[in-house]
Amino acid sequence: MRFRPPVLSWSLGVMIVFILVLSPILTTAQAPPPPETTVVETTPPTTPPEPPKAPEPPTKFTAVDNPNDDGMKALLTWELSPQDNPMLEKKENPVKGYRILRKGPEDTEWMTVTVQPAGITSYVDSRDLLNSLPYSYRIVALGEQEAESTALEVDSVITKPQVFNTGRLNTLICILLFGAIVLSYIYRARKGHELFVRRIAGLDAVDEAIGRATEMGRPILYISGLHSIEDISTVAAVTILGRVARKTAEYETPLLVPNYDALVMLVEQETVKQAYMEAGHPDAYSNDMVFYLTSSQFGYVAAVDGIMLREKPAANFYMGYYYAEALILAETGAQTGAIQIAGTDSVTQLPFFITSCDYTIIGEELYAASAYLSKEPLQIGSLKAQDVAKLIIGVFMLAGIIASIFGWLGIANLFIAK
Amino acid sequence: MKREVPVFICMVMGLVMIVQFFVPHPVSQAIYQTILKWLIIVVTFAMVLGILSLARLHLTKLRRGDKDWFYSLVAISSLFVTLLTGFFNFKITDSFIIEGWKVPFSFFTISFASGLAAGTPFMNLFEYIQVPMQATMFSLLAFFIASASFRTFRARTPEATLLLVAAVIVMVGRVPVGHMISSAIPALSDWILVNPNMAAKRGILIGVGLGGISMALKIILGIERSWLGGGGE
Numbered sequence: 001m002r003f004r005p006p007v008l009s010w011s012l013g014v015m016i017v018f019i020l021v022l023s024p025i026l027t028t029a030q031a032p033p034p035p036e037t038t039v040v041e042t043t044p045p046t047t048p049p050e051p052p053k054a055p056e057p058p059t060k061f062t063a064v065d066n067p068n069d070d071g072m073k074a075l076l077t078w079e080l081s082p083q084d085n086p087m088l089e090k091k092e093n094p095v096k097g098y099r100i101l102r103k104g105p106e107d108t109e110w111m112t113v114t115v116q117p118a119g120i121t122s123y124v125d126s127r128d129l130l131n132s133l134p135y136s137y138r139i140v141a142l143g144e145q146e147a148e149s150t151a152l153e154v155d156s157v158i159t160k161p162q163v164f165n166t167g168r169l170n171t172l173i174c175i176l177l178f179g180a181i182v183l184s185y186i187y188r189a190r191k192g193h194e195l196f197v198r199r200i201a202g203l204d205a206v207d208e209a210i211g212r213a214t215e216m217g218r219p220i221l222y223i224s225g226l227h228s229i230e231d232i233s234t235v236a237a238v239t240i241l242g243r244v245a246r247k248t249a250e251y252e253t254p255l256l257v258p259n260y261d262a263l264v265m266l267v268e269q270e271t272v273k274q275a276y277m278e279a280g281h282p283d284a285y286s287n288d289m290v291f292y293l294t295s296s297q298f299g300y301v302a303a304v305d306g307i308m309l310r311e312k313p314a315a316n317f318y319m320g321y322y323y324a325e326a327l328i329l330a331e332t333g334a335q336t337g338a339i340q341i342a343g344t345d346s347v348t349q350l351p352f353f354i355t356s357c358d359y360t361i362i363g364e365e366l367y368a369a370s371a372y373l374s375k376e377p378l379q380i381g382s383l384k385a386q387d388v389a390k391l392i393i394g395v396f397m398l399a400g401i402i403a404s405i406f407g408w409l410g411i412a413n414l415f416i417a418k
Numbered sequence: 419m420k421r422e423v424p425v426f427i428c429m430v431m432g433l434v435m436i437v438q439f440f441v442p443h444p445v446s447q448a449i450y451q452t453i454l455k456w457l458i459i460v461v462t463f464a465m466v467l468g469i470l471s472l473a474r475l476h477l478t479k480l481r482r483g484d485k486d487w488f489y490s491l492v493a494i495s496s497l498f499v500t501l502l503t504g505f506f507n508f509k510i511t512d513s514f515i516i517e518g519w520k521v522p523f524s525f526f527t528i529s530f531a532s533g534l535a536a537g538t539p540f541m542n543l544f545e546y547i548q549v550p551m552q553a554t555m556f557s558l559l560a561f562f563i564a565s566a567s568f569r570t571f572r573a574r575t576p577e578a579t580l581l582l583v584a585a586v587i588v589m590v591g592r593v594p595v596g597h598m599i600s601s602a603i604p605a606l607s608d609w610i611l612v613n614p615n616m617a618a619k620r621g622i623l624i625g626v627g628l629g630g631i632s633m634a635l636k637i638i639l640g641i642e643r644s645w646l647g648g649g650g651e
Binding site for chain 2: 164288291297350356385
């Protein structure tokens, strides 16, 4: 017996298969696209950031005419804001600085003059300030993110020029006192009082050096330093040159004066010329004796060293102010066998001259040279005055040291120059 | 008159400068600034005279054929080359194109008053010749310090012995090896510099200050006239 499935069963089976196979395809094709899923971040509700709090302003703001000046400056002072403290934490809003503003008589707006850092309590305003005009000033403390405190204001500051700088009153008194001592000793010298001056070996050796050069028939080299004629040591060097030139004129010894500064050269040419005239040998003078080399420091040294090695001067004079070239010059001169006399007020170069030269005129001895060599009573009187002034200074120094030890700075403060 | 007029000018100018030191008024400051400007003008003219003096001296030596005339030739050549490069800018141009044609030549051009710019012959002379030569002269100082020390540091007298001992302590105390030997050496070196050395320096400076004032007073009052020339005797 053959089994024959029923038609209905077959139909149902086909339908089921059809549905099972095709349903996903149909579903995919016909179904609407799934909605896009977006992740919405849920954040807690925020509040806008608070602006930094304005710091407290400084206090006791004053603006006055700056003393002892040409009237183009105003002195501003203030006391620090309570929040001007580097130890404060950031959240405590420490002061970062102070903005100072100014308004002139014709200004319509406030102009920032400066921003001073925290911890500063004064400022001198000299920026385009004119005297005898009223200026107003404001100061604000600056906190985090330039947050400004309320402003403090000063109205109508008028600056005026002063005729005398009172800060230099002590200097004036000292100069007048010293001048009086000098004049009194000059007066005493004129009256015929015998004034003792200690021996200065370096100056005594000047004649010896010139004599030696004359005997050897070799020239004398005279250098007057690297400073210009406005320097007192150069003037002293020129005065000594005048006396050296007079001797060289008398002995007919060649003289070489190479110069670093053209202005000094012109003065020295006149000085030497005059010395030769006074010695009665104007014809022996030549402008080529006093000549210019260069204003380059080491170029000058190279040129002078060359002269020393070629001309072999018997005596070298180094007077005036020197820098690093001092030792190069003096050592080269020592190697040529010349007698060397140095005189300088350059404290840093003195040791080099002392080690390399036969005689060294130290500091003030250079200025005393003219008086010492001439033996004129008027000049010697000024030397004695210097000694008296040194004695007075010594007394004040001793008193100042003793007073300072006991905590009283009154004497020391007397000598503070402004 | 030849002496009185300069002394009078010196006295007036000296007093003006003293007064302006104590007077901060704008009028005083303006006078001071004017004097400074005059000083610059005078110095500039003096410089011209200085250069003329240098040129005359060496040209005379060359003309006479003096001993060591070759150095004068070097000095004069250097002077004029430097002057020329300072006034003019010499430049060699690259080849260039005119209406489509390349001109295969280089030209030597001269322009006026631009010699001070960087890279010009004048500045090259300064940077690559003068500066190294100056540095060379400066470096000689090291050798001269050695030779001066050798001559000086011979303990022949008590003062020289003291100098020798102080110098050795200061020198050793300034270098690391001094600290390696003992930490007391740098401390002693500092003590020498800050105390006895500073005291001596200040003593000299006080004398220099007083001497300077005294000298200035003597010149202003016309007591010291040897700067005018001669012995003043």
